[in-house]
Amino acid sequence: MATAVIDGIKTRYEVIGNGPPLLMFSPGGFDATIEKWRTQGIYVTTRFLDHLPSHFTCILFDRRETGQSGGRVERVTWHDYVAQAMGLLDHLGIEKAHIMGGCMGCSVAMAVATQFPERVDKMVLFWPVGGARYRMTGHQRFAEHLAFVQQNGLEAVVALAKESNKAFGADPRGGPWVSVLRHDEEFAKRYISMNVDHYKAIIAGMPRGLIDRDTSPGAEPEDLVRLDIPTLIVPGADFSHATSAARYLQECIPGSDYWDIPVPQLTADNTNARIADFLKA
Structure with a gap:
């Protein structure tokens, strides 16, 4: 590799x-x-x-x-x-x-x-x-991650990433950056220090761009x-x-x-x- x-x-x-x-x-x-x-x-x-x-x-x-x-x-x-x-x-x-x-x-x-x-x-x-089911499932994953951040904060996301090998699709709580959080300590430090409201806005916007239709995006x-x-x-x-x-x-x-x-x-x-x-x- x-x-x-x-x-x-x-x-x-x-x-x-x-x-x-x-x-x-x-x-x-x-x-x-x-x-x-x-x-x-x-x-x-x-x-x-x-x-x-x-x-x-x-x-x-x-x-x-x-x-x-x-x-x-x-x-x-x-x-x-x-x-x-x-x-x-x-x-x-x-x-x-x-x-x-x-x-x-x-x-x-x-x-x-x-x-x-x-x-x-x-x-x-x-x-x-x-x-349609692909769209609904995809949006639900982002919603679950957003709810986890809302309730627990970004430090909890990093902790979850470290204790599991599951990707975003398998455990939406970890979010779309879970794999990077798991192997890049510097990235994890920057992630925790982010403005949580700005982060939530990013998460809220992603599925509208990536999964925006009931057919193939x-x-x-x-x-x-x-x-x-x-x-x-x-x-x-x-x-x-x-x-x-x-x-x-x-x-x-x-x-x-x-x-x-x-x-x-x-x-x-x-x-x-x-x-x-x-x-x-």
């Missing part, structure tokens, strides 16, 4: 394989680490990192505020995630790459594609997040319909990855390739072959 300081924030990353560059946006919400490509849900079955590096130079990283990457207390938006991704490509000297998102990583991929289309060759959106439909990037969409089928969200992206992205395959039929062999063939074509 390597690290680079991007947009003032430490980013943990890894480059594996050979071939055209493929920037991969990890699955998971506020726990989007490199390891999630092997350990989370459907990705245990698809085993992308056992196959795709045979065809592509896979660029993997912990999204900011997750894993061993750093963070910054601010109202994080999709633009901030894009800055990390583009900064990593710049750090590696890569001008243009394929991009692939899993889960919430799809939203980051879409944001990159709409903001920097000239730097994207092809795009794969695997199990994009979205749907990340980019405006008016920007998606102007894309000229070949896109493969593989739909999910649960409360966090509503099939309707994937269909919405098919509707918005011109000429997108929607792989209408039942979830039980997604295997490591057929899924990796489908993605590799799409990106190579």
Whole structure:
């Protein structure tokens, strides 16, 4: 593993394989680490990192505020995630790459594609997040953290982070910076000294920007319909990855390739072959 300081924030990353560059946006919400490509849900079955590096130079990283990457207390938006991704490509000297998102990583991929289309060759959106239940659950997490801060203060958040390994999604009380609090003492000191009312305002605003619709977030439909990037969409089928969200992206992205395959039929062999063939074509 390597690290680079991007947009003032430490980013943990890894480059594996050979071939055209493929920037991969990890699955998971506020726990989007490199390891999630092997350990989370459907990705245990698809085993992308056992196959795709045979065809592509896979660029993997912990999204900011997750894993061993750093963070910054601010109202994080999709633009901030894009800055990390583009900064990593710049750090590696890569001008243009394929991009692939899993889960919430799809939203980051879409944001990159709409903001920097000239730097994207092809795009794969695997199990994009979205749907009414996804929105409701996401907003509830921020509300639970806000209530914990209101009742206990920021020092209690830091104490909770130190006594547990749970990410924001597993225990919302710890908040979106819980992973950074756990491994960065200087960050934790600055966090405790913050104006708590200012902090609460940041927390109150974040979900309105990141989880602002009942379909897949990340980019405006008016920007998606102007894309000229070949896109493969593989739909999910649960409360966090509503099939309707994937269909919405098919509707918005011109000429997108929607792989209408039942979830039980997604295997490591057929899924990796489908993605590799799409990106190579």
